[in-house]
Amino acid sequence: MDIQNLTFRQLRGDEQLPYDLLLLADPSKAIIEAYLATSKVFVAEKDQKVIGAIVLSPLTNIMTEIKNVAVTPELQGQGVGKYLIENAIQFSIQKGYKSICIGTANSSVGQLYLYQKLGFEMNEIKKDFFIDNYPEPIHENGIRAKHMIVLTRLLEEGL
Ligand code: ACO
Numbered sequence: 670m671d672i673q674n675l676t677f678r679q680l681r682g683d684e685q686l687p688y689d690l691l692l693l694a695d696p697s698k699a700i701i702e703a704y705l706a707t708s709k710v711f712v713a714e715k716d717q718k719v720i721g722a723i724v725l726s727p728l729t730n731i732m733t734e735i736k737n738v739a740v741t742p743e744l745q746g747q748g749v750g751k752y753l754i755e756n757a758i759q760f761s762i763q764k765g766y767k768s769i770c771i772g773t774a775n776s777s778v779g780q781l782y783l784y785q786k787l788g789f790e791m792n793e794i795k796k797d798f799f800i801d802n803y804p805e806p807i808h809e810n811g812i813r814a815k816h817m818i819v820l821t822r823l824l825e826e827g828l
Contacts, residue, residue: 670747686710687710687719690722693740694738695736704736711756722737722739723735728770732767735754755787757769770792772819776813781818787822788822792821794816796816798816
């Protein structure tokens with residue numbers, strides 16, 4: 670994948686939401702709809718086709734959260750996820766946020782690797798989050814998704 674050929678932009682209110690992608694990152698449409706109400710949705714496009722999405726939602730006026738990030742399955746592992754997160758970080762810096770966080774399951778081993786590689790550090794565990802908030806058990810990598818690990822990155826210039 671030539672990242673140079675990708676574009677990153679915010680979806681307009683009148684455009685269709687990429688639910689096929691959003692549901693890859695979060696199996697609950699009800700939970701997605703709840704956070705979309707207060708979020709901005711961005712997409713990565715290749716040849717004007719959406720191949721990835723990322724959702725940003727402010728937590729306070731200095732802290733924002735990546736609520737959802739997903740890449741078309743056939744194109745995963747080629748740098749698009751990294752591209753989406755780096756662009757979301759740049760957008761958040763431009764908007765004046767001082768930190769950005771992302772939550773993922775204890776079982777999301779690859780995601781925990783990716784986020785830490787991009788400068789996020791683990792700072793909170795929401796115990797039993799996936800047991801309490803999702804009706805069906807979720808398993809990944811042979812591990813039950815039980816707890817949410819929240820990782821945070823400071824956004825001061827120069828970091
Ligand atoms: N296992 C191991 N390593 C991984 C994984 C994984 N599952 N995903 C990414 N990585 C590593 C890559 O090897 C790469 O490492 P490198 O820089 O050392 O080569 C690095 O992370 C960057 O990977 P990308 O190619 O940019 O990742 P990708 O384009 O696949 O996007 C994403 C990552 C968004 C997690 C994608 O795989 C995906 O859509 N997965 C399904 C949905 C999902 O789980 N979303 C996140 C849920 S949490 C949330 O949304 C807040």
